[in-house]
Amino acid sequence: MIERRENARDKVIYGGVAEIGERGAKRDCVVRNISEKGASLEFSNVVHLPKTAAELENGLGLTIARKGRSFLAKIVWWRDNFVGIAFREDDPRLPVSDLEERLRKSEKKKRQLQRRIKELIGEG
Numbered sequence: 288m289i290e291r292r293e294n295a296r297d298k299v300i301y302g303g304v305a306e307i308g309e310r311g312a313k314r315d316c317v318v319r320n321i322s323e324k325g326a327s328l329e330f331s332n333v334v335h336l337p338k339t340a341a342e343l344e345n346g347l348g349l350t351i352a353r354k355g356r357s358f359l360a361k362i363v364w365w366r367d368n369f370v371g372i373a374f375r376e377d378d379p380r381l382p383v384s385d386l387e388e389r390l391r392k393s394e395k396k397k398r399q400l401q402r403r404i405k406e407l408i409g410e411g
Contacts, residue, residue: 296320296327303328305370306348316370318351325363325373333368346375 301318305328316328326349346361349372360372
C-alpha cells in the first residue's frame with residue numbers, strides 16, 4: 288500500500304469529541320492516530336456524515352480533552368465507523384486550547400449551583 292501522508296502519524300488512544308456538520312451534533316470518538324496535519328477517528332458505531340459536498344466542506348470540530356486541544360478539520364475519507372480527517376490550515380485558530388470554553392461552562396454551572404443553594408436555604 289502506498290503511503291500518501293506527508294507526515295507520519297503517531298499511534299495513540301485518546302478520547303475525543305467530534306462536532307459534525309453545521310448542526311453541531313456531538314459524538315464521542317477515539318483518536319487512533321494523529322500527526323501535525325491530521326488524525327484517524329473511530330466511533331462506537333457507524334457514523335452518518337453529511338451527504339452533500341457543501342455540507343462536507345464544513346467538516347468537523349475535534350476536541351481532545353487529554354491534550355487540551357481543539358481542531359477544525361475536513362473529512363478526507365470515511366468507512367463504517369472510521370473517519371480520516373485533515374486539520375484545516377486556513378483557520379488561524381489551530382491548534383487552540385478549549386480551556387476558555389471549559390472555564391466559561393464551569394463558571395456558569397457555579398452560578399447555577401449558587402442560586403440553587405440560596406433557594407434551598409431560603410435566601411433566594
